[in-house]
Amino acid sequence: MNDIKLALLGSEGAGKSAVLVRFLTKRFIGEYASNANSLYHKRLSIDGRQLNLEVFDPCSQSGESRCILEEPVDWADGFVVVYTISDRTSFLNAKNILAQIKESRRETCKGEVPICLVGNKQDLCHSRQVSEVEGRSLAQENKCLFQEVSAAENYLEISNLFTKLIRHVMEQLKLRGDRRRYSGSKSMAKLINNVFGKRRKSV
Numbered sequence: 001m002n003d004i005k006l007a008l009l010g011s012e013g014a015g016k017s018a019v020l021v022r023f024l025t026k027r028f029i030g031e032y033a034s035n036a037n038s039l040y041h042k043r044l045s046i047d048g049r050q051l052n053l054e055v056f057d058p059c060s061q062s063g064e065s066r067c068i069l070e071e072p073v074d075w076a077d078g079f080v081v082v083y084t085i086s087d088r089t090s091f092l093n094a095k096n097i098l099a100q101i102k103e104s105r106r107e108t109c110k111g112e113v114p115i116c117l118v119g120n121k122q123d124l125c126h127s128r129q130v131s132e133v134e135g136r137s138l139a140q141e142n143k144c145l146f147q148e149v150s151a152a153e154n155y156l157e158i159s160n161l162f163t164k165l166i167r168h169v170m171e172q173l174k175l176r177g178d179r180r181r182y183s184g185s186k187s188m189a190k191l192i193n194n195v196f197g198k199r200r201k202s203v
């Protein structure tokens, strides 16, 4: 059984939890408690392989400019970076996050870092502040997958993007010979504390 670890990153209110819960449960839940970090587990089968998926959904950071990635990230195998198409600040924050992931992984990760850039709240296109072309070109610059979605309205696109990202993670883990097997016995909680700070309230 393969373990796949993903982290969701993005501005406060971008819809990280909504996107994830839509993927995990096929449902849209309007409001989520956002004062605690959460670690979600799901068993799934992709291309005939059984996977143990863990997704870390951190609670929001207080300042937009303060990125969660304060130390090199060694926990996640892949990232979902979410912004809101109707909020340019969240897009700029996503850009910043992408740069920081690349920077922190440069030393440790041969090959590409599997990332999916997600423009959420596509249903709010009447108040769009970020064009789809801008989103796509930011993703191209950073060699990431890209998809505009609406967690409120769609399941299929979100499911497809997670599937693509997980496939990419599996390819990268194979290329790297799954370094995690040799990386010692740090516990999940310890890693999350190290990577995301001491603000974890529940996992």
Ligand SMILES: Nc1nc2c(ncn2[C@@H]2O[C@H](COP(=O)(O)OP(=O)(O)OP(=O)(O)O)[C@@H](O)[C@H]2O)c(=O)[nH]1
Pocket (backbone or CB within 6 Å): 010, 011, 012, 013, 014, 015, 016, 017, 018, 019, 029, 030, 031, 032, 033, 034, 058, 059, 060, 120, 121, 122, 123, 124, 149, 150, 151, 152, 153
């Ligand atoms: N219209 C619309 N609203 C959405 C969508 N996705 C999320 N929302 C709303 O946006 C708000 C924030 O969603 P969350 O999923 O809590 O966002 P988050 O990024 O996890 O927020 P934090 O946990 O505070 O960082 C909630 O009121 C959601 O109902 C969407 O696709 N369309």
